[in-house]
Amino acid sequence: MSDIKPKIxxxxxxxxxxxxxxxxxxxxxxxxxxxxxxxxxxxxxKSTLLRCFNRMNDLIDICKINGSIKLDDLExxxxxxxxxRLRTRVGMVFQKPNPFPKSIYDNVAxxxxxxxxxxxxxxxxxxxEKSLQSAGLxxxxxxxxxxxxxxxxxxxxxxxxxxxxxxxxxxxxxMDEPCSALDPIATAKVEELIDSLxxxxxxxxVTHNMQQAARVSQKTAFFHLGALIxxxxxxxxxxxPEKEKTSDYxxxxxx
Amino acid sequence: MIGSHDHISTSFxxxxxxxxxxxxxxxxxxxxxxxxSIIAFDQKSEDASREVILNDKKIDDLETSIINQIQMLIAKxxxxxxxxxVLVGCTRIAGYMERIGDLISSVNKxxxxxxxHNIENEKKDIVDLFSSAMKLFKKSLxxxxxxxxxxxxxxRKQDLDIDxxxxxxxxxxxxxxSNESKLVVPGTHMLFxxxxxxxxxxxxxxxxxxxxxxxxxxxxxxxxxxISE
Ligand SMILES: Nc1ncnc2c1ncn2[C@@H]1O[C@H](COP(=O)(O)OP(=O)(O)OP(=O)(O)O)[C@@H](O)[C@H]1O
Ligand SMILES: [Mg+2]
Numbered sequence: 001m002s003d004i005k006p007k008i009x010x011x012x013x014x015x016x017x018x019x020x021x022x023x024x025x026x027x028x029x030x031x032x033x034x035x036x037x038x039x040x041x042x043x044x045x046k047s048t049l050l051r052c053f054n055r056m057n058d059l060i061d062i063c064k065i066n067g068s069i070k071l072d073d074l075e076x077x078x079x080x081x082x083x084x085r086l087r088t089r090v091g092m093v094f095q096k097p098n099p100f101p102k103s104i105y106d107n108v109a110x111x112x113x114x115x116x117x118x119x120x121x122x123x124x125x126x127x128x129e130k131s132l133q134s135a136g137l138x139x140x141x142x143x144x145x146x147x148x149x150x151x152x153x154x155x156x157x158x159x160x161x162x163x164x165x166x167x168x169x170x171x172x173x174x175m176d177e178p179c180s181a182l183d184p185i186a187t188a189k190v191e192e193l194i195d196s197l198x199x200x201x202x203x204x205x206v207t208h209n210m211q212q213a214a215r216v217s218q219k220t221a222f223f224h225l226g227a228l229i230x231x232x233x234x235x236x237x238x239x240x241p242e243k244e245k246t247s248d249y250x251x252x253x254x255x
Numbered sequence: 256m257i258g259s260h261d262h263i264s265t266s267f268x269x270x271x272x273x274x275x276x277x278x279x280x281x282x283x284x285x286x287x288x289x290x291x292s293i294i295a296f297d298q299k300s301e302d303a304s305r306e307v308i309l310n311d312k313k314i315d316d317l318e319t320s321i322i323n324q325i326q327m328l329i330a331k332x333x334x335x336x337x338x339x340x341v342l343v344g345c346t347r348i349a350g351y352m353e354r355i356g357d358l359i360s361s362v363n364k365x366x367x368x369x370x371x372h373n374i375e376n377e378k379k380d381i382v383d384l385f386s387s388a389m390k391l392f393k394k395s396l397x398x399x400x401x402x403x404x405x406x407x408x409x410x411r412k413q414d415l416d417i418d419x420x421x422x423x424x425x426x427x428x429x430x431x432x433s434n435e436s437k438l439v440v441p442g443t444h445m446l447f448x449x450x451x452x453x454x455x456x457x458x459x460x461x462x463x464x465x466x467x468x469x470x471x472x473x474x475x476x477x478x479x480x481x482i483s484e
Contacts, residue, residue: 211333238335240472250335252267253260 007032013067037217054090091165097157099149111168135163155186304363314356344469372441395459404470407463417456
């Protein structure tokens with residue numbers, strides 16, 4: 001365990017919204033090319049922590065952070081950091097599918113274009129196709145690439161957002177309840193996708209669905225009131241967790 | 256059941272307590288069958304043995320009902336953690352109890368055959384085996400009723416004594432049978448009865464192991480010391 005270098009290391013992290021503290025002294029390491037699930041009751045700070053990894057919290061004025069987050073050797077909250085570059089390395093997929101009001105093609109091409117990741121149109125075409133392939137969406141949309149991204153089903157839109165996230169070839173993909181608006185079939189497809197993506201990406205997924213966390217992740221972190229209560233192998237967390245709080249939560253005994 | 260607090264869902268709590276009740280019911284019927292078997296054997300009562308054999312059907316039906324309950328619970332609740340372990344544990348316990356029912360029933364089938372034989376000299380040893388296995392089985396039921404996994408350790412130790420008793424009886428009877436040919440037929444039946452009682456002891460131990468599993472999540476119980484043949 002100790003000889004694998006973590007992709008993300010969090011040390012002594014505290015996060016405040018104004019005077020209200022949302023994250024309390026969190027220390028954890030996220031392994032590379034694994035799926036880590038964040039679980040815990042509503043308001044426990046999962047999204048807050050997730051947003052720290054690519055500094056999405058910067059968009060919230062009252063949000064203040066102390067402690068350290070490292071992406072490999074890069075100090076994420078260093079003043080010198082290039083935030084745009086950081087967000088290409090750490091991509092994000094949100095709860096509600098949010099394709100841009102552009103064509104399917106442009107949704108995926110947008111990132112690589114603005115970050116100058118391709119030198120000509122044929123290379124861009126290649127990235128778009130490959131990303132849609134990886135997101136398991138290519139066959140379904142290849143004949144309608146120039147129709148609006150908002151004109152496909154919710155499940156397809158979510159996979160489009162995943163294609164968009166992987167088009168810039170990030171190292172980490174953050175997903176905040178990516179399936180909560182999807183039906184079981186669309187959910188199964190996204191889960192299948194997550195499984196295949198972990199070969200190339202480090203994935204962190206927030207989910208309220210315990211079975212989903214158990215299915216897709218190798219590590220699970222359970223949070224309560226802004227603190228990390230338990231963090232370990234998913235197999236163990238869902239069959240015999242160490243902490244009573246975790247046990248109460250995953251079995252629906254929380255009161 | 257195991258697990259300190261109630262679920263938020265009261266119907267989930269109720270379903271679990273119904274399942275628990277079905278297993279306790281299965282245990283009570285088995286205990287009853289078992290007690291009657293001792294009397295049937297001791298008093299050479301064919302009627303009592305037949306009654307026990309008929310009761311085995313109830314055990315099979317209860318097992319089916321328990322498996323159905325567990326299936327529904329898994330489908331509806333998608334249990335995690337201790338709930339998952341309890342359901343896996345209960346599935347196994349129901350299976351062991353069903354086996355115990357079969358074993359008791361087969362002991363009684365042989366008892367009916369033995370009624371016409373003279374087995375006065377061996378009777379006491381078999382009755383002793385009966386009562387050792389009974390004690391063990393009752394302890395394992397108690398262990399389940401109280402969800403007391405420390406008691407499981409006691410059950411495992413006692414199983415060793417039964418194994419010893421059985422081996423001793425087996426060797427002695429075998430020797431007698433080789434000297435006394437009219438003992439071959441009843442002796443063979445008695446060997447099987449003794450073997451079945453020893454197996455009941457094993458299943459009582461399995462039940463106790465399943466209870467420790469439910470409490471701790473350790474699937475593999477530590478190796479049980481074996482008595483060499
Ligand atoms: N923009 C914000 N301004 C002020 N407080 C916030 C803000 N966002 C979150 N909080 C507070 O921080 C705490 C953690 O919220 P967060 O959204 O991280 O929880 P969560 O675990 O993602 O919950 P959910 O499961 O409901 O999405 C909560 O108490 C919340 O009210
Ligand atoms: Mg959230």
